[in-house]
Amino acid sequence: MKRDSRLSGVLHILLHMAQQPGPFTSETLAKAMDTNPVVIRRIMAGLRELGYVRSEKGHGGGWTLACDLSKVTLRHVYVALGSPALLAMGNRTEAPGCLVEQAVNAALDQAFHDAEAVLLSRLGEVTLKMLGDDLRERLGSRKLQGMRAHGA
Amino acid sequence: MKRDSRLSGVLHILLHMAQQPGPFTSETLAKAMDTNPVVIRRIMAGLRELGYVRSEKGHGGGWTLACDLSKVTLRHVYVALGSPALLAMGNRTEAPGCLVEQAVNAALDQAFHDAEAVLLSRLGEVTLKMLGDDLRERLGSRKLQGMRAHGA
């Protein structure tokens, strides 16, 4: 199965936007992500509907953050994407008549459900602000490294 | 992403086999699973290599269980399949130079890792014997229902 990287992608975009005031055009964001503007609009559509970002057309238009970054978690972003499937595996048949299949499904569903719950829970613990803070820390340490490299 | 149902499928096969002495031809198993014999051979190949099942060619040949069902867990079966990806989501870039991407990956990797650990752990807690016992219970209650339906 091909892996879904939309959550990773949209977080990348949001974090970029959080580093400086907008607005950002889909074109600009697409270049930073090495992809196509339409892809950007596609994955941002859900976030716009939920009010996490705004988009403006025409001159000076583009995308702007429109939420409190300390209130929005990765889970919120995931839901904004349409809550795509979390697990790469699933049952062969969802509502089987076969008792064998039912026994298999029961065992797997338990494991699947627990894993999904943990994943959603972890995503719910991390806010966009925390991500931004982490990024600024990384930027800071890089700056220090650069200073050291230059003998400062 | 299309969901991988190989684990579900192979468990179905093993459970069928555990209900009566073999051997079972790929053709028989394929019919029970409403699929193709080659698909059966494909997903059983890994289990044969690890010694969980045996296969014999020619007249009277087919597949036979060759392990202690109380010792083999769903996790063992999963590994025998080649440990396919568990999560449907992943990072856009695995070893990014971009610090933004690194920050995003760090947060997601944590969540992904935890979810995978839980899933593997749950799979490791269930043996094929437990699955078989559960199935026999389901068969038993169906038999009782049938008896009731016939007024017994």
Next chain:
DNA sequence: CAGATATGTAACATACAAAGTTACATGAAA
């Protein structure tokens, strides 16, 4: 108002992996 710039979105192309199918080689039993 006209032209430039952006998003919105449908439609189509591409890439990739699971699942299904076909064909044939190999080996074992009758």
Next chain:
DNA sequence: TTTCATGTAACTTTGTATGTTACATATCTG
């Protein structure tokens, strides 16, 4: 030696994420 079964390569089908093109729509500027 014929039949039955697995082993496996090669190809087709299918589903989904991703990439691309085309064009409608809205907004700012001159």
